[in-house]
Amino acid sequence: MTDEPNEAPTLLPAVAPSPAPRxxxxxxxxxxxxxxxLACGVLLGAxxxxxxxxxxxxxxxxxxxxxxxxxxxxxxxxxxxxxxxLSDYAITRMLERLDPHSVFIPAKQQQASAFLQSDFDGxxxxxxxxxxxxxxxxPLSGGPAELAGLQPGDRILAVNGxxxxxxxxxxxxxxxxxxxxxGSSVQLLVKRRHQSKPMSVAVNRNRIPNSxxxxxxxxxxxxxxxxxxxxxxxxxxxxxxxxxxxxxxxxTRLVLDLRGNPGGYLDRATKLADEFISGTxxxxxxxxxxxxxxxxxYSRTLGEFEDGPLVVLVDEGSASASEVxxxxxxxxxxxxxxxxxxxxxxxxxxxxxxxxxxELRLTIARYYTPSGRSIQKSYRGGVxxxxxxxxxxxxxxxxxxxxxxxxxxxxxxxxxxxxTVYGGGxxxxxxxxxxxxxxxxxxxxxxxxxxxxxxFALNFYQDHREELEALRFEQFNATFxxxxxxxxxxxxxxxxxxxxxxxxxxxxxxxxxxxxxxAHIARSAYGKTAYYQVLREQDHELQQAFHAVTDGNASxxxxxxxxxx
Numbered sequence: 200m201t202d203e204p205n206e207a208p209t210l211l212p213a214v215a216p217s218p219a220p221r222x223x224x225x226x227x228x229x230x231x232x233x234x235x236x237l238a239c240g241v242l243l244g245a246x247x248x249x250x251x252x253x254x255x256x257x258x259x260x261x262x263x264x265x266x267x268x269x270x271x272x273x274x275x276x277x278x279x280x281x282x283x284x285l286s287d288y289a290i291t292r293m294l295e296r297l298d299p300h301s302v303f304i305p306a307k308q309q310q311a312s313a314f315l316q317s318d319f320d321g322x323x324x325x326x327x328x329x330x331x332x333x334x335x336x337x338p339l340s341g342g343p344a345e346l347a348g349l350q351p352g353d354r355i356l357a358v359n360g361x362x363x364x365x366x367x368x369x370x371x372x373x374x375x376x377x378x379x380x381x382g383s384s385v386q387l388l389v390k391r392r393h394q395s396k397p398m399s400v401a402v403n404r405n406r407i408p409n410s411x412x413x414x415x416x417x418x419x420x421x422x423x424x425x426x427x428x429x430x431x432x433x434x435x436x437x438x439x440x441x442x443x444x445x446x447x448x449x450x451t452r453l454v455l456d457l458r459g460n461p462g463g464y465l466d467r468a469t470k471l472a473d474e475f476i477s478g479t480x481x482x483x484x485x486x487x488x489x490x491x492x493x494x495x496x497y498s499r500t501l502g503e504f505e506d507g508p509l510v511v512l513v514d515e516g517s518a519s520a521s522e523v524x525x526x527x528x529x530x531x532x533x534x535x536x537x538x539x540x541x542x543x544x545x546x547x548x549x550x551x552x553x554x555x556x557x558e559l560r561l562t563i564a565r566y567y568t569p570s571g572r573s574i575q576k577s578y579r580g581g582v583x584x585x586x587x588x589x590x591x592x593x594x595x596x597x598x599x600x601x602x603x604x605x606x607x608x609x610x611x612x613x614x615x616x617x618x619t620v621y622g623g624g625x626x627x628x629x630x631x632x633x634x635x636x637x638x639x640x641x642x643x644x645x646x647x648x649x650x651x652x653x654x655f656a657l658n659f660y661q662d663h664r665e666e667l668e669a670l671r672f673e674q675f676n677a678t679f680x681x682x683x684x685x686x687x688x689x690x691x692x693x694x695x696x697x698x699x700x701x702x703x704x705x706x707x708x709x710x711x712x713x714x715x716x717x718a719h720i721a722r723s724a725y726g727k728t729a730y731y732q733v734l735r736e737q738d739h740e741l742q743q744a745f746h747a748v749t750d751g752n753a754s755x756x757x758x759x760x761x762x763x764x
Contacts (some may be wrong), residue, residue: 265289269282269285269286269289272285287303287305287557290303290559291303295581295582297562298546298562298578299578299582299585299586300544300546300548300560300562301548301559301560301561301562302548302559302560303557303558303559303560304557304558304559304560305557306555306556306557306558319378319406319407319409320378320379320380320381320404320405320406320407321343321377321378321379321404321405321407322342322343322344322347322377322378322385322402322404322407323338323339323342323343323344323345323405323407324337324338324339324342324344324349324377325337325338325339326355326373327650327653328368328370328650329650329653329654330696331364331365331366331367331368332354332364332365333354333355333356333363333364333368333373334352334353334354334355334654334657335349335350335351335352335353335354335355336351336653336657336722336723337351337722337723337727338350338351339407340726342405342407343402343403343404343405343407344402347400347401347402347403348400349387349389349400349402350391350661351657351660351661351722351723352391352392352657352658352660352661352723353389353390353391354389354390354391355387355388355389356388356389356390356397357387357388358373358376358377358385358386358387358388359376359385359386360386360388361376363376378404379404380404381404381405381406382403382404382405383403383404384401384402384403384404385401385402385404386399386400386401386402387399387400387401387402388400392658392661392662393661408433409431409433410433410437411427411428411429411430411431411433411434411437411463412425412426412427412428412434412437412438412441413426413427413428413727413731414426414727414728414731415441415442415444415445415728416445416728416731416732417445417448417449417450418454418735418745419749420449421449421450421451421452421749422450422451422452422453422454422745422748422749423442423445423446423448423450423452423453423454424453424454424456424741425438425441425442425445425453425454425455425456426456426458426731427455427456427457427460427471427521428459428460429460429461429462429463430460430462430463430464430465430467430468430471430520430521431463431464431467432464432467434463434464434467434471435467435470435471438471438474439474439503442474442503442504443503446503446504451507451508452507452508452509452748452749453504453507453508453509453510453748454510454512454741454744454745454748455509455510455511455512455534456512456741456744457511457512457513457517457521457524457525458512458513458514458516458517458538458740459514459516459517460516460517460518460520460521461516461517461518461519461521461542462518462519462520462521462522462544463519463520464520465483465519465520465523465566467520468520468521468523468524469482469483469496469523469524469527471524472498472523472524472527472528473498473499473500473502474502474503474504474505475502475504475505475509475528475533475534476498476502476505476527476528476531476533477498477502477505477506478498479497479498479499480497480498480531480569481495481496481497481527481569482496482497482498482523482527482569483495483496483523483526483527483566483567483568483569484496484566484567484569485547485564485565485566485567486564486565486567487547487563487564487565488563492547492549492563492564493564494564508535508748508749508751509528509533509534509535509748510534510535510536510537510744510747510748511524511525511528511529511534511535511536511537512537512538512740512741512744513525513536513537513538513539513541513626513628514538514539514541514740515539515540515541515542515589515592515598515625516542517538517541517542517626518541518542518543518544519542519544519545521541522541522542522543522544522545522574522625522626523566523568523574525541525626526568526569526572526574526626527568527569529568529614529620529626529629530568530569530570530572530612530614530615530620531569531614531615532614532615532616532618535629535630535747535748535752536626536627536628536629536630537628537629537630537632537740537743537744537747538628538630538631538632538740538744539597539598539628539631539632539633539634540592540597540604540624540625540626540627540628541574541625541626542576542589542625543574543575543576543588543624543625544574544575544576545565545566545567545573545574545575546562546564546565546566546575547562547563547564547565547566548560548561548562548563549561549563568612568622568626569615570612570613570614570620571612571622572610572612572620572621572622572623573622573623574622574624574625574626575623575624576588576623576624576625577623577624598633598634599633599634600633601631601633604627606621606623606624606627607623610622610623630743630747630752632739632740632743632744635739635740637707638707638708638709638710638711638737639707639708639711640701640703640704640707640708641701641704642698642701642704642705642707642708643704643707643708643711643712645693645698646689646693646698646708646712649693649696649697649698651689651692651693651696651698652689652712652715652716652719653719655688655689655692655716656715656716656719656720656723657719657723659685659716659720660719660720660723660724664724667720667724668724672721672724672725672729672732675721675724675725675729676721676729676732676733679717679720680713680717681712681713681716681717685716686705686709686712686713689712689716690705710737711737714733714734714736714737715734715737717733718730718731718733718734721733
């Protein structure tokens with residue numbers, strides 16, 4: 200985890216004012232925030248909310264009925280009740296009858312919108328919880344924590360004299376203790392490996408960038424790779440800087456990774472599309488009730504990469520604004536879309552601030568790709584079925600076989616060059632890449648759930664820090680290998696942690712575990728970019744994208760049909 204916000208209400212296109220703030224730090228995986236990501240949306244530059252006049256009498260009768268019942272319950276019910284909580288519950292259940300993305304957000308959950316901010320005030324440290332101990336994974340380069348001397352593997356025992364390790368602290372509680380006003384100081388009690396006594400470290404909080412471009416590097420002398428984790432307020436500027444840096448290094452072709460990107464501000468996504476699409480061409484349009492929420496967005500500026508092979512990587516975690524970007528590039532035959540079918544979120548929400556600080560996010564339109572495709576998947580079965588849709592894809596084999604996906608002929612559309620594409624549930628890639636689960640086992644899942652791979656890598660880095668830092672990353676990447684003895688040491692550590700020995704399970708996941716251990720060690724020793732470069736060795740989807748962009752498929756879009764690897 201990190202002390203900056205990571206996955207909170209994101210943008211699935213909707214309408215809202217611009218905000219103030221797997222970031223360049225590690226991804227925060229929180230079920231509540233992920234649920235909000237899939238329930239909310241913010242689209243810059245929308246019309247102000249106006250009440251409907253289509254059925255004023257029905258609205259008035261419904262309002263009076265609800266008010267009357269709530270008054271009776273509050274006054275006469277046998278037990279004391281929280282009328283406000285009952286009202287919140289009723290509103291939530293009412294909205295479930297509309298669609299899965301019209302939601303009510305109580306005031307206490309509003310802080311989650313920091314997910315879309317481009318910066319915040321804090322100490323700039325990535326941490327995780329190992330055995331109920333707050334452990335530094337990596338201080339942000341040049342940030343307050345690094346300047347104060349914190350190192351990967353340091354264990355934070357207390358913050359301002361209050362214990363934080365061994366007390367079952369949550370990530371959210373730790374965030375709250377580390378974040379604070381710029382210029383304020385926080386006192387950390389830190390235990391460092393191989394040192395007998397804890398030390399006190401004072402860290403002066405400062406502004407911390409909350410990057411949404413996770414990494415950008417050259418895969419070879421001509422091929423650049425950029426991973427965008429979400430569309431936040433600063434995404435476009437970050438992307439422009441990353442693209443410019445790679446072009447100066449010789450970039451002539453690009454892999455844009457949108458896997459796991461749940462959306463964000465729609466205008467940031469359309470501005471990215473404009474960097475790739477030449478001339479004046481439609482990027483996305485929306486249609487709502489009447490015409491007050493109808494919009495059309497076109498490419499208008501001279502982009503930085505309007506020519507040259509382009510591959511866009513997507514998966515079932517790519518949603519909303521990332522689907523708009525992928526769909527526009529696919530419809531204009533500008534990019535080869537590689538991976539698996541995207542999430543399928545094509546409803547536009549408008550955030551409406553309520554008097555008590557809570558918020559209603561109401562679906563007011565649907566958005567469409569340039570060819571006319573609606574990306575929104577069906578929600579006819581209700582919220583419960585909608586939330587299970589991704590697991591149903593797994594059950595039906597869609598993650599592994601392209602021919603398990605079926606589209607009705609009525610959902611067939613044509614790209615600018617006449618290729619067939621389909622609407623009605625996400626963006627289907629041009630080149631299908633199945634999930635690679637051959638190396639995974641129950642044993643591997645247990646190692647991950649106990650955080651043992653990352654913890655082992657941190658301890659290894661601390662034990663061999665001087666040797667690692669004496670090597671350049673290129674030397675490390677070419678020569679370093681996790682030995683069999685080190686794998687057995689990991690298995691022994693797992694056994695003492697309550698994970699039964701499983702020789703067959705360990706053999707099955709050996710290649711993946713070796714790669715992840717090496718990547719985490721590289722992150723501690725050489726930084727975030729090194730981490731992603733090492734992970735590429737076992738990233739089957741990225742390897743397919745690289746082959747597609749280098750063998751000419753991405754620049755020869757005409758006539759491409761769906762393939763399966």
